[in-house]
Amino acid sequence: MVTIPVINVSGYLVGDPKATAACAAALRDACENQGFLQVVGHSVPEITQKNFLYAITRFFALLQDEKETLSQDNSPCHRGYERIGGQKLDELNADATPDQKEGFSIRPERPLGKFLAGPNQWPDENRVPGFKEAYMEYFWAVHSLSKAIFQLMALSLGLDRTCFDAFAADPDGICLCRAHHYNPTPKDAAGRTRGVGAHTDFGAITLLLQDTIGGLEVLRKPTGTWHPVPPIEGAYVCNIGDLMQRWTNDRYRSTMHRVISPLSQTDRYSCAFFNDGALDMIIEPLPTCIPEGESPAYEPLKVETHILQRYQQSYGAGGTHIKRKA
Ligand SMILES: O=C(O)CCC(=O)C(=O)O
Numbered sequence: 001m002v003t004i005p006v007i008n009v010s011g012y013l014v015g016d017p018k019a020t021a022a023c024a025a026a027l028r029d030a031c032e033n034q035g036f037l038q039v040v041g042h043s044v045p046e047i048t049q050k051n052f053l054y055a056i057t058r059f060f061a062l063l064q065d066e067k068e069t070l071s072q073d074n075s076p077c078h079r080g081y082e083r084i085g086g087q088k089l090d091e092l093n094a095d096a097t098p099d100q101k102e103g104f105s106i107r108p109e110r111p112l113g114k115f116l117a118g119p120n121q122w123p124d125e126n127r128v129p130g131f132k133e134a135y136m137e138y139f140w141a142v143h144s145l146s147k148a149i150f151q152l153m154a155l156s157l158g159l160d161r162t163c164f165d166a167f168a169a170d171p172d173g174i175c176l177c178r179a180h181h182y183n184p185t186p187k188d189a190a191g192r193t194r195g196v197g198a199h200t201d202f203g204a205i206t207l208l209l210q211d212t213i214g215g216l217e218v219l220r221k222p223t224g225t226w227h228p229v230p231p232i233e234g235a236y237v238c239n240i241g242d243l244m245q246r247w248t249n250d251r252y253r254s255t256m257h258r259v260i261s262p263l264s265q266t267d268r269y270s271c272a273f274f275n276d277g278a279l280d281m282i283i284e285p286l287p288t289c290i291p292e293g294e295s296p297a298y299e300p301l302k303v304e305t306h307i308l309q310r311y312q313q314s315y316g317a318g319g320t321h322i323k324r325k326a
Pocket residue numbers: 180196201208210216257258259270271272
Protein backbone atom coordinates (compact mmCIF):
# COMPACT_ATOMS: atom_id res chain seq x y z
CA MET A 1 0.00 0.00 0.00
CA VAL A 2 1.30 3.45 -0.85
CA THR A 3 -0.09 6.49 0.88
CA ILE A 4 0.61 9.77 -0.86
CA PRO A 5 1.26 12.35 1.86
CA VAL A 6 -0.97 15.42 1.98
CA ILE A 7 0.91 18.54 3.06
CA ASN A 8 -0.87 21.70 4.14
CA VAL A 9 1.42 24.59 3.18
CA SER A 10 -0.72 27.47 4.50
CA GLY A 11 1.52 28.06 7.53
CA TYR A 12 4.62 28.06 5.38
CA LEU A 13 3.08 30.50 2.89
CA VAL A 14 2.33 33.04 5.66
CA GLY A 15 5.88 32.72 6.99
CA ASP A 16 5.24 30.85 10.24
CA PRO A 17 8.68 29.40 11.19
CA LYS A 18 7.34 26.35 13.02
CA ALA A 19 4.96 25.42 10.22
CA THR A 20 7.72 26.02 7.67
CA ALA A 21 10.07 23.60 9.42
CA ALA A 22 7.30 20.98 9.63
CA CYS A 23 6.40 21.44 5.93
CA ALA A 24 10.05 21.19 4.87
CA ALA A 25 10.48 17.97 6.86
CA ALA A 26 7.29 16.46 5.42
CA LEU A 27 8.34 17.47 1.92
CA ARG A 28 11.77 15.90 2.38
CA ASP A 29 10.22 12.69 3.56
CA ALA A 30 7.80 12.54 0.61
CA CYS A 31 10.50 13.38 -1.96
CA GLU A 32 12.96 10.83 -0.59
CA ASN A 33 10.36 8.09 -0.61
CA GLN A 34 7.63 8.11 -3.22
CA GLY A 35 8.51 11.42 -4.93
CA PHE A 36 4.78 12.29 -4.88
CA LEU A 37 2.70 14.36 -2.48
CA GLN A 38 -0.46 16.44 -2.50
CA VAL A 39 -0.39 20.11 -1.60
CA VAL A 40 -3.38 21.69 0.14
CA GLY A 41 -3.77 25.07 1.85
CA HIS A 42 -2.00 26.61 -1.15
CA SER A 43 -2.22 30.04 -2.73
CA VAL A 44 -4.21 29.31 -5.90
CA PRO A 45 -7.73 30.68 -5.36
CA GLU A 46 -10.59 28.22 -5.76
CA ILE A 47 -12.35 30.60 -8.12
CA THR A 48 -9.27 30.73 -10.38
CA GLN A 49 -9.24 26.93 -10.56
CA LYS A 50 -13.01 26.75 -11.19
CA ASN A 51 -12.94 29.40 -13.94
CA PHE A 52 -10.02 27.63 -15.58
CA LEU A 53 -11.64 24.18 -15.47
CA TYR A 54 -14.84 25.63 -16.90
CA ALA A 55 -12.86 27.36 -19.67
CA ILE A 56 -11.01 24.20 -20.74
CA THR A 57 -14.24 22.18 -20.65
CA ARG A 58 -15.72 24.60 -23.18
CA PHE A 59 -12.58 24.58 -25.31
CA PHE A 60 -12.38 20.78 -25.55
CA ALA A 61 -16.09 20.71 -26.48
CA LEU A 62 -15.35 22.55 -29.77
CA LEU A 63 -15.49 20.50 -32.97
CA GLN A 64 -12.30 18.63 -33.81
CA ASP A 65 -11.65 20.67 -36.99
CA GLU A 66 -11.80 23.89 -35.06
CA LYS A 67 -9.38 22.62 -32.40
CA GLU A 68 -7.03 21.41 -35.14
CA THR A 69 -6.64 24.98 -36.42
CA LEU A 70 -4.69 25.59 -33.20
CA SER A 71 -2.56 22.45 -33.51
CA GLN A 72 0.80 22.66 -31.79
CA ASP A 73 2.28 20.92 -34.85
CA ASN A 74 1.91 24.27 -36.63
CA SER A 75 3.42 26.31 -33.81
CA PRO A 76 7.12 27.21 -34.07
CA CYS A 77 7.34 26.98 -30.28
CA HIS A 78 5.18 23.90 -29.66
CA ARG A 79 2.14 25.47 -28.05
CA GLY A 80 -1.55 24.91 -28.62
CA TYR A 81 -3.75 21.91 -29.24
CA GLU A 82 -2.66 18.27 -29.30
CA ARG A 83 -5.09 15.63 -30.48
CA ILE A 84 -5.78 12.30 -28.78
CA GLY A 85 -2.80 10.03 -29.46
CA GLY A 86 -0.49 12.97 -30.21
CA GLN A 87 1.97 12.05 -27.49
CA LYS A 88 3.33 8.78 -26.17
CA LEU A 89 4.66 9.39 -22.70
CA ASP A 90 5.73 5.74 -22.45
CA GLU A 91 8.30 6.91 -24.97
CA LEU A 92 10.79 4.05 -25.08
CA ASN A 93 8.26 1.21 -25.25
CA ALA A 94 7.66 0.51 -28.94
CA ASP A 95 4.49 -1.49 -28.16
CA ALA A 96 2.84 1.16 -25.99
CA THR A 97 -0.37 2.77 -27.24
CA PRO A 98 -0.25 6.57 -27.70
CA ASP A 99 -1.80 8.55 -24.86
CA GLN A 100 -5.58 8.75 -24.90
CA LYS A 101 -5.74 12.40 -23.89
CA GLU A 102 -6.14 15.61 -25.84
CA GLY A 103 -4.33 18.65 -24.57
CA PHE A 104 -3.91 22.38 -24.83
CA SER A 105 -0.59 23.98 -23.87
CA ILE A 106 0.57 27.48 -23.12
CA ARG A 107 3.82 28.99 -21.87
CA PRO A 108 4.86 32.55 -21.06
CA GLU A 109 4.83 34.68 -24.24
CA ARG A 110 8.36 35.55 -25.36
CA PRO A 111 9.76 36.89 -28.64
CA LEU A 112 10.45 34.13 -31.18
CA GLY A 113 14.07 33.04 -31.18
CA LYS A 114 15.14 30.86 -28.30
CA PHE A 115 14.03 27.25 -28.01
CA LEU A 116 10.28 27.07 -27.19
CA ALA A 117 9.99 30.88 -27.05
CA GLY A 118 7.23 32.57 -29.02
CA PRO A 119 3.51 33.36 -28.92
CA ASN A 120 0.69 31.20 -27.59
CA GLN A 121 -2.18 30.20 -29.83
CA TRP A 122 -5.71 31.05 -28.70
CA PRO A 123 -9.20 30.32 -30.01
CA ASP A 124 -11.26 33.33 -31.14
CA GLU A 125 -12.57 35.16 -28.11
CA ASN A 126 -16.16 34.87 -29.37
CA ARG A 127 -15.83 31.08 -29.75
CA VAL A 128 -14.73 30.46 -26.15
CA PRO A 129 -15.36 33.73 -24.31
CA GLY A 130 -13.01 34.32 -21.39
CA PHE A 131 -10.78 31.35 -22.25
CA LYS A 132 -7.52 33.26 -22.61
CA GLU A 133 -8.14 35.36 -19.52
CA ALA A 134 -9.04 32.38 -17.32
CA TYR A 135 -6.09 30.37 -18.62
CA MET A 136 -3.55 33.16 -18.12
CA GLU A 137 -4.83 33.94 -14.65
CA TYR A 138 -4.53 30.28 -13.73
CA PHE A 139 -1.04 30.05 -15.26
CA TRP A 140 0.42 32.88 -13.19
CA ALA A 141 -1.28 31.70 -9.99
CA VAL A 142 0.29 28.24 -10.32
CA HIS A 143 3.59 29.75 -11.42
CA SER A 144 3.68 31.71 -8.20
CA LEU A 145 2.89 28.57 -6.16
CA SER A 146 5.64 26.65 -7.96
CA LYS A 147 8.20 29.30 -6.95
CA ALA A 148 7.13 28.91 -3.32
CA ILE A 149 7.41 25.11 -3.58
CA PHE A 150 10.93 25.43 -4.99
CA GLN A 151 11.88 27.54 -1.97
CA LEU A 152 10.39 24.96 0.36
CA MET A 153 12.31 22.30 -1.52
CA ALA A 154 15.53 24.24 -0.97
CA LEU A 155 14.78 24.39 2.77
CA SER A 156 13.93 20.69 2.78
CA LEU A 157 17.44 19.97 1.46
CA GLY A 158 19.01 22.15 4.13
CA LEU A 159 19.98 24.75 1.52
CA ASP A 160 19.49 28.48 1.31
CA ARG A 161 15.85 29.19 0.58
CA THR A 162 16.64 31.06 -2.65
CA CYS A 163 19.04 28.53 -4.13
CA PHE A 164 16.61 27.38 -6.84
CA ASP A 165 15.30 30.89 -7.61
CA ALA A 166 17.55 31.44 -10.62
CA PHE A 167 16.06 28.29 -12.11
CA ALA A 168 12.45 28.53 -11.00
CA ALA A 169 11.89 32.25 -11.50
CA ASP A 170 13.97 32.81 -14.64
CA PRO A 171 12.16 35.32 -16.89
CA ASP A 172 13.04 33.18 -19.92
CA GLY A 173 12.06 29.94 -18.18
CA ILE A 174 9.89 27.60 -20.22
CA CYS A 175 7.19 26.69 -17.74
CA LEU A 176 4.48 24.73 -19.47
CA CYS A 177 0.83 24.54 -18.50
CA ARG A 178 -0.97 21.72 -20.32
CA ALA A 179 -4.65 21.07 -19.81
CA HIS A 180 -5.86 17.53 -20.54
CA HIS A 181 -9.20 16.01 -21.46
CA TYR A 182 -9.86 12.28 -21.27
CA ASN A 183 -13.03 10.97 -22.92
CA PRO A 184 -15.49 8.91 -20.89
CA THR A 185 -14.42 5.28 -20.80
CA PRO A 186 -17.29 2.88 -21.57
CA LYS A 187 -17.48 -0.59 -20.02
CA ASP A 188 -16.36 -2.30 -23.22
CA ALA A 189 -13.01 -0.49 -22.96
CA ALA A 190 -11.99 -2.78 -20.09
CA GLY A 191 -8.66 -4.39 -20.88
CA ARG A 192 -7.77 -1.83 -23.54
CA THR A 193 -5.13 0.83 -23.03
CA ARG A 194 -6.67 4.02 -21.82
CA GLY A 195 -5.26 7.18 -20.29
CA VAL A 196 -1.55 7.94 -20.32
CA GLY A 197 1.37 5.51 -20.52
CA ALA A 198 3.87 4.92 -17.71
CA HIS A 199 6.47 7.68 -17.57
CA THR A 200 8.52 9.94 -15.35
CA ASP A 201 8.19 13.70 -15.78
CA PHE A 202 10.98 15.44 -17.65
CA GLY A 203 11.59 18.56 -15.59
CA ALA A 204 12.15 19.57 -11.99
CA ILE A 205 8.71 19.60 -10.37
CA THR A 206 5.15 19.16 -11.61
CA LEU A 207 2.00 20.59 -10.06
CA LEU A 208 -1.04 18.69 -11.28
CA LEU A 209 -4.65 19.65 -10.77
CA GLN A 210 -7.03 16.74 -11.29
CA ASP A 211 -10.80 16.64 -11.10
CA THR A 212 -12.63 14.04 -9.01
CA ILE A 213 -12.75 11.17 -11.56
CA GLY A 214 -9.42 9.56 -10.63
CA GLY A 215 -7.14 7.27 -12.63
CA LEU A 216 -3.69 8.64 -11.78
CA GLU A 217 -1.44 5.91 -10.39
CA VAL A 218 2.16 5.72 -9.14
CA LEU A 219 4.54 2.81 -9.31
CA ARG A 220 6.02 1.38 -6.14
CA LYS A 221 9.35 0.17 -7.41
CA PRO A 222 10.25 -2.51 -4.86
CA THR A 223 7.02 -4.43 -5.50
CA GLY A 224 6.32 -3.34 -9.08
CA THR A 225 2.75 -2.47 -8.03
CA TRP A 226 0.59 0.50 -9.07
CA HIS A 227 -1.22 2.65 -6.49
CA PRO A 228 -3.85 5.37 -6.92
CA VAL A 229 -3.28 9.04 -6.20
CA PRO A 230 -6.77 9.71 -4.83
CA PRO A 231 -8.30 12.94 -6.10
CA ILE A 232 -8.63 15.71 -3.51
CA GLU A 233 -10.66 18.57 -4.92
CA GLY A 234 -8.55 21.69 -5.43
CA ALA A 235 -5.29 20.05 -4.27
CA TYR A 236 -2.08 19.94 -6.30
CA VAL A 237 -0.41 16.63 -6.87
CA CYS A 238 3.26 17.59 -6.66
CA ASN A 239 5.90 15.26 -8.04
CA ILE A 240 9.61 15.25 -8.64
CA GLY A 241 10.79 15.10 -12.27
CA ASP A 242 13.97 13.66 -13.75
CA LEU A 243 15.91 16.93 -13.61
CA MET A 244 15.36 17.28 -9.86
CA GLN A 245 16.30 13.65 -9.28
CA ARG A 246 19.54 14.33 -11.15
CA TRP A 247 20.10 17.63 -9.33
CA THR A 248 19.75 15.89 -5.95
CA ASN A 249 21.97 12.98 -7.01
CA ASP A 250 19.02 10.52 -6.70
CA ARG A 251 18.12 11.68 -3.21
CA TYR A 252 14.72 12.95 -4.41
CA ARG A 253 12.83 10.50 -6.59
CA SER A 254 11.26 10.93 -9.97
CA THR A 255 8.59 8.24 -9.84
CA MET A 256 6.90 6.41 -12.71
CA HIS A 257 3.23 7.21 -13.02
CA ARG A 258 0.40 6.66 -15.50
CA VAL A 259 -3.29 7.30 -15.98
CA ILE A 260 -5.70 4.40 -16.37
CA SER A 261 -9.03 6.10 -16.90
CA PRO A 262 -11.63 4.42 -14.70
CA LEU A 263 -14.69 2.96 -16.42
CA SER A 264 -17.00 5.92 -16.24
CA GLN A 265 -19.58 7.83 -18.24
CA THR A 266 -17.88 11.08 -17.27
CA ASP A 267 -15.11 13.06 -18.95
CA ARG A 268 -11.94 13.61 -16.97
CA TYR A 269 -10.02 16.90 -16.92
CA SER A 270 -6.61 17.58 -15.46
CA CYS A 271 -3.90 20.17 -15.87
CA ALA A 272 -0.16 19.74 -15.41
CA PHE A 273 2.11 22.70 -14.69
CA PHE A 274 5.76 21.95 -15.32
CA ASN A 275 8.30 24.46 -14.06
CA ASP A 276 11.20 23.20 -16.15
CA GLY A 277 13.19 26.29 -15.38
CA ALA A 278 15.96 28.14 -17.13
CA LEU A 279 16.96 26.50 -20.39
CA ASP A 280 20.56 27.67 -20.32
CA MET A 281 21.22 26.28 -16.88
CA ILE A 282 23.59 23.37 -16.41
CA ILE A 283 22.26 20.90 -13.85
CA GLU A 284 24.84 18.99 -11.86
CA PRO A 285 24.38 17.11 -8.61
CA LEU A 286 24.31 19.41 -5.56
CA PRO A 287 27.49 18.90 -3.53
CA THR A 288 25.45 18.51 -0.33
CA CYS A 289 23.63 15.54 -1.87
CA ILE A 290 26.80 13.62 -2.69
CA PRO A 291 27.84 11.30 0.16
CA GLU A 292 31.37 11.90 1.39
CA GLY A 293 34.00 10.08 -0.59
CA GLU A 294 31.59 9.32 -3.46
CA SER A 295 31.51 10.77 -6.97
CA PRO A 296 28.36 12.40 -8.36
CA ALA A 297 25.98 9.92 -10.01
CA TYR A 298 25.51 12.19 -13.06
CA GLU A 299 27.46 14.32 -15.49
CA PRO A 300 26.48 18.00 -15.85
CA LEU A 301 23.57 18.43 -18.30
CA LYS A 302 22.08 21.52 -19.94
CA VAL A 303 18.33 21.82 -19.29
CA GLU A 304 17.63 22.57 -22.96
CA THR A 305 19.45 19.44 -24.19
CA HIS A 306 17.46 17.25 -21.83
CA ILE A 307 14.04 18.77 -22.50
CA LEU A 308 14.54 18.78 -26.26
CA GLN A 309 15.40 15.08 -26.28
CA ARG A 310 12.38 14.10 -24.18
CA TYR A 311 9.97 16.13 -26.34
CA GLN A 312 11.32 14.62 -29.51
CA GLN A 313 11.03 11.11 -28.08
CA SER A 314 7.56 11.46 -26.64
CA TYR A 315 6.00 13.35 -29.56
CA GLY A 316 7.59 11.07 -32.21
CA ALA A 317 6.80 12.29 -35.73
CA GLY A 318 4.84 15.21 -34.25
CA GLY A 319 8.02 16.28 -32.48
CA THR A 320 10.35 16.41 -35.45
CA HIS A 321 9.64 20.11 -35.94
CA ILE A 322 10.70 20.84 -32.34
CA LYS A 323 14.13 22.23 -32.90
CA ARG A 324 16.72 24.12 -31.01
CA LYS A 325 17.06 27.59 -32.45
CA ALA A 326 20.45 28.71 -33.71
O1 LIG B 1 -3.58 13.71 -16.34
C1 LIG B 1 -2.97 13.28 -15.38
O2 LIG B 1 -3.53 13.01 -14.31
C2 LIG B 1 -1.47 13.05 -15.42
C3 LIG B 1 -0.79 13.55 -16.65
C4 LIG B 1 0.69 13.40 -16.57
O3 LIG B 1 1.23 12.57 -15.87
C5 LIG B 1 1.56 14.30 -17.36
O4 LIG B 1 1.04 15.11 -18.13
O5 LIG B 1 2.80 14.22 -17.21
